[in-house]
Amino acid sequence: MIHFEQFVLDNGLRVVVHEDHSTPMAVVNIMYDVGARDENPEKTGFAHLFEHLMFGGSVNIPVYDEPLQLAGGENNAYTTNDLTNYYCQLPAENIETAFWLESDRMLSLAFGEKSLEVQRKVVSEEFKEHYLNKPYGDVWHKMRELAFEKHPYRWMTIGAALSHIENATLTDVKDFFFKHYRPVNAILVVAGHVTVPQVKQLAEKWFGDIPPGEKYVRDIPQEPVQTIHHQLEVKANVPIDALYKCWHIYPRLDKRYYITDLITDILGGGASSRLFQVLVKEKQLFSNIECYHFGTTDAGLLTIEGKLVKGVSMTAAEAAIEEELNKIKQSTITEKELQKVKNKTESLIAFEDMSLTNRANSLAYYTLLGNTGLINEELGKYQAVTPEDIRNEANIIFTDSNSSTMYYYGDGQ
Amino acid sequence: MTNRTTAPVIKDAVDFELELKPYTKFTLDNGVDVYAINAGEEDVIQVELVFYAGNWYEEQNIVAAATNHLLKNGTNTKSAFEINEHFEYYGAYLNRHCYNETATVSLHSLTKHLKELLPVIRELVTGSIFPETELDIFRQNMKQKLEINLKKPDFIANRLIDEYLYGIDHPYGKYSSVAAYNALQSAQLQSFYKDYYINGRCIIFVAGKLPADIEKQVNDSLGGLTVNKHNLPVITHPVKAATEKKYRVNNDDKGLQGAIRIASHFPNRHHPDFTKAQVVNTLFGGYFGSRLMSNIREDKGYTYGIHSYIQNHMQECAWMISTEAGRDVCEATVAEVYKEMEMLRNEPASEEELLLVKNYLIGTILGDLDGPFHIIGRWKNIILNELGNDHFYKAINDIKSITVKEVQELANTYLQPEKFYELVVI
16 A cells, blocks of 8 residues: 655646655656657657757756755656656655756756757657667667557657757757646655655745746547558568567557556466467477557557577467467466466566655656556555456457557578 | 855764663573564564675585576475575575675565564475586576576676686685586585585574564574584685786777776785775765765766775775766776765865765764664674674764864875776776
């Protein structure tokens, strides 16, 4: 049970406090309701590039990192297709430093030309390091475009093309900031060795006078129901053939989300999971195989990906996957197997909750989803899933017309 | 109006009193020492068995790693699937890791399931049989994985720089190959397992929210292991460092980035300079605000990240600078690294910069001390390296007391370009 209290400032900033006096530390987490899905299709990668610029100095503070480090703190940030999150951890006695820094960059950035120029290069190198100069690095670039026709999950957070990042201008930066980085579009979570009255006082003092901004109303194209199978073949400079298949699933708040999450564990969640046991160990068609989903806020994808053992044909590999999917569609799984993946989920939640940073981050995300209390309700929702739910959903999800397949052929070198 | 131009008053982190929660220790019937940390709010536990079964002791390449990896792929009574299913049914994670001197078997689980899991761990470290079919699958899949990794410049660079520093036959310098996988035999794994697990030497670490009967539970399952009856063989591996210092390797004509490694030998943790050099390292390239990051990423934009660190080996170490930079700016990046070394040697750092680094280090250690797994991790490091129970406080004192003059002296001792190996892999 994770305890929390929440309140809202007059400017619309939502604040959540999680007291934990077993640690001498505090975490200050700010989540902005903007991710790559909110980008202009011609200017992708911008939410993530912008995250870099948030460290380039704010209106009253030339450098973000130095004062935080001087206070014994460290920080990081990440951008997903759905949101952007900034967090820092520091000794609780120095917590006001984090309020000072975070509120100043919510007030306004410095918008320096040099910062933009350098971070464009840094992000270009990040793009190369993780997606271009790496075997199989372009897979998700291609899979997203194959699976999504309309929804902005079509592109990755790093961006659809290097040129989009290289062409970003300071005007783009300013527009983006004043549209998305306003108190009404943000959630502040303070966790650790702090008290609710202390956080109230500090939040009023540092964030209270920031103009609220306009509430961002998300109006992005939704993905139409897929009616025909999508297929792509790729030839790449990699040594081993790989197979990727994905199917559309449900939004994060849909109750069927929990069923699909357990389906991924049954199929590919560990060394005793079905796909690994049958396809890697028994039939030896794949050298590794995984089944996963990204847990996106809007309806996302369930994916199975594997590298083929040399000499195995793509059609044989795919047929073997289909055979396993037919099993989960045709026969009801045992209570024992279902209990296994529920137990795994229970311990995963316990391990994640050990970290104060994770707790703060989860509180922010559930608040963003509209119900902070969800943080304590998740396990119950997994426990309620039945063997029939698994079978029914497997029959709905794993259809040909709901799927996309990519044959990723290597050149054997 | 809130004054936003002046920073709030802070307490310098160097003024914090840090405490490393002491361990409790108990001894099993067979003489195995168990170090325990009982802490934390969540009902979770970690049990780690450390065997002296690293690649230091193998007679043929990757035998130690393969033995460690395949420990859970079949015993006298259970198949690999049954073993995996057992741990996964209880939501537990059973991991193995092979290092140079040691190899570990570690369990993470909810405390309430420990009773069901310890007996199977016992079975893994007493009755593994290394079936041929499991070895065949391992060999085939690892060779495919290696082929993919050999397309990555950073993977190649990490292997080559260690080879230059220690020699291809040294445990710290050698690496896997298709030939080494092909040469693996089940009999070798069984023999290594017998010598270094069944009849080997073992230390156990447990941490988390421990059950009241933890000593009994561990003793019932592991107090009968036949370990710690024999001394380890004394094996020496001479370091054979390369004579040539500078390397440029072309692995991909169309590569967009180069993996850069710049490294020099450095003493191990027992050397009196070790902790203070860690402070110098932090300032140089060990955190986001470091000299290398500020210059090469934040000013020039040559890379997504550049880091320096002192390797984690028990015996010989190296001070390493590591980055991936744009193909056209690799040489400029290398030049800037040497410029930063030169600045550290020639000009004292400011008092402000050193205080910032100290505060940052102390603050991160403070943040790292509140979870049971982190605490036992620090103790494990101290115990396995035989650093003494006061090591933590000596290290904290070294961090708090180092002066700008000492920083400059250490830079002059260790950050001399002619001592460094230099490698760019494109």
